[in-house]
Amino acid sequence: MRLIFGIYARRDNKAVSQVIAGRLRTVAGRGPLGRFTDGRRYPPGMSEADTDSGSRAGREEVWIEKYRPQTLDEIVGQEDIVERLQSYVERNDLSHFMFSGPAGIGKTTSATAIARELYGDDWGENFLELNASDERGIDVVRDRIKNFARTSFGGYEYRIIFLDEADALTSDAQGALRRTMEQFSNNVRFILSCNYSSQIIDPIQSRCAVFRFAPLSDEAVAEEMRHIASEEGIEFTDDGLDALVYAADGDMRKAINALQAASVTGDVVDEAAVYALTSTAKPEEIKEMVDQALAGDFTAARSTLDRLLTEEGIAGGDVIDQLHRSVWEFDLDDEAAVRLLDRIGETEYRITTGANERIQLEALLASVALDD
Numbered sequence: 001m002r003l004i005f006g007i008y009a010r011r012d013n014k015a016v017s018q019v020i021a022g023r024l025r026t027v028a029g030r031g032p033l034g035r036f037t038d039g040r041r042y043p044p045g046m047s048e049a050d051t052d053s054g055s056r057a058g059r060e061e062v063w064i065e066k067y068r069p070q071t072l073d074e075i076v077g078q079e080d081i082v083e084r085l086q087s088y089v090e091r092n093d094l095s096h097f098m099f100s101g102p103a104g105i106g107k108t109t110s111a112t113a114i115a116r117e118l119y120g121d122d123w124g125e126n127f128l129e130l131n132a133s134d135e136r137g138i139d140v141v142r143d144r145i146k147n148f149a150r151t152s153f154g155g156y157e158y159r160i161i162f163l164d165e166a167d168a169l170t171s172d173a174q175g176a177l178r179r180t181m182e183q184f185s186n187n188v189r190f191i192l193s194c195n196y197s198s199q200i201i202d203p204i205q206s207r208c209a210v211f212r213f214a215p216l217s218d219e220a221v222a223e224e225m226r227h228i229a230s231e232e233g234i235e236f237t238d239d240g241l242d243a244l245v246y247a248a249d250g251d252m253r254k255a256i257n258a259l260q261a262a263s264v265t266g267d268v269v270d271e272a273a274v275y276a277l278t279s280t281a282k283p284e285e286i287k288e289m290v291d292q293a294l295a296g297d298f299t300a301a302r303s304t305l306d307r308l309l310t311e312e313g314i315a316g317g318d319v320i321d322q323l324h325r326s327v328w329e330f331d332l333d334d335e336a337a338v339r340l341l342d343r344i345g346e347t348e349y350r351i352t353t354g355a356n357e358r359i360q361l362e363a364l365l366a367s368v369a370l371d372d
Helices: 002-007 013-028 048-060 079-091 107-125 138-150 171-183 218-232 238-248 252-263 271-278 283-294 298-311 316-329 334-352 357-370
Strands: 096-100 127-131 159-164 188-194 208-212
Touching (some): 283 357, 298 357
Parallel strands (some): 096 188, 096 208
8 A cells, every 4th residue: 555655646636546446446356366355365266156155055054053943842852841831832921931951952942942932933023132151240131131121022912031041140130130020020021041040049040930951861862863864964873873972961962063073074974983073082991991990900091091181182071071971880889889989079079170180080090999
């Protein structure tokens, strides 16, 4: 730009403007530099329209959104809860709801499905979704929630405010939310979603119908994996399906993401691809490590642990989770299993409080190896 001004400094302003405008059009358009109007480069032989349509298609192919249930009937693995929610929807008489449970089991999907069934095409205008982990202070309750509750609601008896991760709200914000639920109970229904209902104050819990979502069963996850694989034309082995179910551990979102990632790495989704992509140790590797420690061979157990942490890149916390899931698969009597669980719990606590993962896991294996 400085060069252009320098060359044309003695010309009139109109000439300078024309030269600059022409040069900028060449740079910003599909000129010699091969860029689009937003500065992206396009591949040779491909038009801007082709690239834009391809990028839009890629965004639409996020499977956790593509296969997200749109109605309550499509939700799998939560039959009892779905049946209760459908009775509320059929009577068009919602109370305040609280959905609690771990991630990826249908809490958010259930909330949006309720709104879709109640409001049809108008559901987006009558459904406010907020994430309390991003906006966790009292201001979000005083401003956004109250403003939405005060506005007109287009002929419907009430609107829905969905507050995701409500257990992240501060104490002051929860107190303000309680008062808001009282003040606008005639025209607003709240759906609160949380991982731990114990983090929600009692006055809010007592105003809600509480639904406790459980982790999805292995059968429900496997059924959905078969459905998606059939829709996408994906082949998978039996071991690959078992690996998807094991790695998901009841989390449908994690299973779908793993399936999509594994599907692009090869023609067939197999066990090796799933475990590599999800950074999950094979159950037999965990069992081998503990068996070595139980046999008193600490050096071999430590070598197996080192391979899991270093070569396979598995986090110490994930190793602890898998150890906990596998305790009853080891050849232990009840007393020994209880002692091992106690040590696993102590190790997990120390890691979460900031202790070194490797040291704590090696100490766990050493205590098991030294046990008579």
